[in-house]
Amino acid sequence: MLKKTLAGLALGLGLTMAAGAYAQDPLSIVYIGKNTGNPYFDSINGGFVDACKEIGCEYEFVAPATAEATSQIPFIEAQIQRGVDVIAIAPNSPDALNQVLDSARSQGILVLTVNGDLVGNESHRDATILPVDFTKTGPNQVELMGSMINYEGEIAILSATTEAPDQNTWIAAMKDSLANDPKYANMNLVATVYGDDQPEKSTAEMEALLANYPDLKGVIAPTTVGVAAAAQVVQSRGIADQVKVTGLGLPSEMRDFIKDGTVSAFQLWSPYNEGVLAAYFAKGVKDGTIKNEVGQTFEVPNLGTITIDENNAMNTQAELTTFTPENIDEFDF
Amino acid sequence: MSAADTSPQNVAGRESAPPRPLWHVILVRPETMTLLLLILAVIVASQLSPYFLDISYILRSFTLSAEFAIVALVLTMVIIAGEIDLSPAANMALSACLFAYAQAAGVPMPLAIGIGLLAGLAMGAFNALMVITLQLPSIIVTIGTLTLYRGLAQVIAGDKSIRVPEWFIGIDRVLVFGIPVPVLVFVICSLVLGLVLAGTIFGRQIYQIGTNETAARHAGIRSRRIKLALFLLIGIVSAIAGMMTASRLGSVRYDLGLGGELQMVLMAMLGGTYIFGGRGTILGTFLAAWLLVVVSTGMTVANLLPAIQLTVLGVLLIVAIIATNFIYSRTQR
Numbered sequence: 001m002l003k004k005t006l007a008g009l010a011l012g013l014g015l016t017m018a019a020g021a022y023a024q025d026p027l028s029i030v031y032i033g034k035n036t037g038n039p040y041f042d043s044i045n046g047g048f049v050d051a052c053k054e055i056g057c058e059y060e061f062v063a064p065a066t067a068e069a070t071s072q073i074p075f076i077e078a079q080i081q082r083g084v085d086v087i088a089i090a091p092n093s094p095d096a097l098n099q100v101l102d103s104a105r106s107q108g109i110l111v112l113t114v115n116g117d118l119v120g121n122e123s124h125r126d127a128t129i130l131p132v133d134f135t136k137t138g139p140n141q142v143e144l145m146g147s148m149i150n151y152e153g154e155i156a157i158l159s160a161t162t163e164a165p166d167q168n169t170w171i172a173a174m175k176d177s178l179a180n181d182p183k184y185a186n187m188n189l190v191a192t193v194y195g196d197d198q199p200e201k202s203t204a205e206m207e208a209l210l211a212n213y214p215d216l217k218g219v220i221a222p223t224t225v226g227v228a229a230a231a232q233v234v235q236s237r238g239i240a241d242q243v244k245v246t247g248l249g250l251p252s253e254m255r256d257f258i259k260d261g262t263v264s265a266f267q268l269w270s271p272y273n274e275g276v277l278a279a280y281f282a283k284g285v286k287d288g289t290i291k292n293e294v295g296q297t298f299e300v301p302n303l304g305t306i307t308i309d310e311n312n313a314m315n316t317q318a319e320l321t322t323f324t325p326e327n328i329d330e331f332d333f
Numbered sequence: 334m335s336a337a338d339t340s341p342q343n344v345a346g347r348e349s350a351p352p353r354p355l356w357h358v359i360l361v362r363p364e365t366m367t368l369l370l371l372i373l374a375v376i377v378a379s380q381l382s383p384y385f386l387d388i389s390y391i392l393r394s395f396t397l398s399a400e401f402a403i404v405a406l407v408l409t410m411v412i413i414a415g416e417i418d419l420s421p422a423a424n425m426a427l428s429a430c431l432f433a434y435a436q437a438a439g440v441p442m443p444l445a446i447g448i449g450l451l452a453g454l455a456m457g458a459f460n461a462l463m464v465i466t467l468q469l470p471s472i473i474v475t476i477g478t479l480t481l482y483r484g485l486a487q488v489i490a491g492d493k494s495i496r497v498p499e500w501f502i503g504i505d506r507v508l509v510f511g512i513p514v515p516v517l518v519f520v521i522c523s524l525v526l527g528l529v530l531a532g533t534i535f536g537r538q539i540y541q542i543g544t545n546e547t548a549a550r551h552a553g554i555r556s557r558r559i560k561l562a563l564f565l566l567i568g569i570v571s572a573i574a575g576m577m578t579a580s581r582l583g584s585v586r587y588d589l590g591l592g593g594e595l596q597m598v599l600m601a602m603l604g605g606t607y608i609f610g611g612r613g614t615i616l617g618t619f620l621a622a623w624l625l626v627v628v629s630t631g632m633t634v635a636n637l638l639p640a641i642q643l644t645v646l647g648v649l650l651i652v653a654i655i656a657t658n659f660i661y662s663r664t665q666r
Contacts, residue, residue: 036639065639069494069586074397078634081390082382095494095584099503162492163586 047275138173363605378631422593457568
């Protein structure tokens with residue numbers, strides 16, 4: 001056993017040195033999603049893949065089986081071991097990854113959070129790529145819901161995991177709008193439930209909401225898995241007139257629900273563009289052509305000029321895109 | 334002259350089976366199967382990825398499961414005694430939550446650690462009360478307590494994470510002779526518990542209780558006292574493991590170690606522990622812990638999808654169970 005380990009160690013050293021030499025050539029980027037089986041990340045993945053083909057970098061996508069707070073740690077360790085140049089990650093927790101991301105950065109790896117940030121722990125990553133201005137997402141969703149239910153009635157939120165930093169930012173802003181904006185004075189948030197980004201659990205939570213709150217007028221689901229599950233429940237029960245479902249959804253998953261009237265509108269951005277932006281940004285920083293400082297701007301083909309905002313954050317597009325039966329066919333993701 | 338009379342080894346009489354040859358006793362046992370699987374796993378993993386054969390990486394990856402492995406050692410003893418405990422992972426979470434809550438509320442650190450340990454002991458005692466005094470089947474009791482403890486942890490910590498002080502964080506980064514502390518603790522525990530189980534009267538009695546508790550009790554073995562000791566031991570070891578996990582992650586959540594009980598039972602089963610009690614060794618669990626780490630690390634660093642990892646682990650478990658039962662059914666102790 002010991003001899004094997006020593007022989008393996010010698011072999012390993014030789015191989016890692018050889019592999020290290022390779023890592024200097026094309027830039028290697030890895031994107032760690034929240035979990036596998038989540039079609040949302042396929043879009044971002046597509047953006048990365050296409051951008052990396054254009055600018056010449058090696059790219060891989062990995063993700064854990066479940067979106068628990070600590071599930072990404074072994075994957076980050078593995079990528080550090082593989083000697084990648086850039087780790088892009090959609091974090092499952094604002095603080096559980098601090099230690100391991102710090103050790104990645106100490107090895108010279110560029111750490112980007114893509115699609116969500118380490119709220120309160122931004123010092124543990126180099127920059128964040130957000131799809132839109134996250135402070136506006138919550139209010140926009142509340143406004144969309146309000147317009148569907150005539151600004152009065154009971155509503156509930158069906159979210160992803162309890163720790164998800166992105167959903168929690170939006171929910172906090174939603175609660176803030178509901179409490180402070182007089183326009184929503186007659187709308188009452190009765191429950192916030194968590195579907196863990198699993199279709200079965202989201203369906204179960206939606207059914208529970210309908211059972212516990214018979215006067216429920218609307219459900220906001222700011223997660224693609226949740227909004228699809230909620231719409232499915234409403235469609236099978238045929239209660240699209242009593243309960244309005246909206247949220248952040250993928251056009252590909254929501255197309256049927258929009259076309260048959262179960263859902264009248266929902267919102268999102270282009271996850272694909274996030275991947276493209278992240279790839280270009282990473283390449284630029286590693287090449288030295290882009291400086292990772294607040295106030296810097298740079299160009300990305302098809303996306304225009306991107307500005308680096310406070311806390312090294314970048315927004316891919318300005319506003320949410322609202323999908324309705326009229327425009328749903330224009331999108332193919 | 335019959336063959337039985339002329340055989341020099343047959344001292345027990347004509348009808349008894351000839352004793353097994355020494356090489357048979359040493360080699361044909363479930364631990365050999367685990368060792369072979371471990372060697373095979375190392376070979377396959379090194380073929381899958383050139384980054385695998387790095388001894389410090391493998392040791393670092395072991396720290397991610399080291400806490401479970403340490404508790405699995407004690408769990409092996411519990412299973413050999415004829416009981417089972419499925420609550421250690423929830424025990425880890427509740428002790429860690431109580432510890433973190435106490436020290437966040439201003440209680441001095443040694444006292445907070447004491448509270449955590451006491452909590453672990455109390456949980457073990459509660460399990461023991463149910464199983465020994467009330468004579469309930471341990472599998473049912475511990476399924477109940479695992480839910481209870483996890484729920485209590487969620488009541489105490491809520492959905493948030495409780496941070497621990499900076500100096501407490503990072504036990505997995507402390508190296509002694511180049512080996513991370515959790516791994517060292519695991520090795521030392523294996524040596525100590527292995528010696529206790531194989532070399533002391535207490536250890537022998539554990540085997541006897543597991544083989545046939547009624548017979549053992551009639552022979553004068555204090556089975557209730559020994560089982561109580563085992564449940565208390567696994568309780569306090571889980572508490573220690575819980576605090577080690579808190580140090581590694583930097584914060585404590587109610588879902589600390591979620592699903593850990595399955596990993597621990599997996600390690601015990603892969604190590605050749607007989608589920609009905611009476612057979613098993615610490616060496617087997619020791620090798621099985623390394624096997625699990627090698628398999629999951631090897632697949633993670635090769636960027637294989639979690640679905641494949643789960644499939645491989647499932648196949649491993651089935652192979653181990655078949656081999657274990659085959660060997661045990663064909664050999665006497």
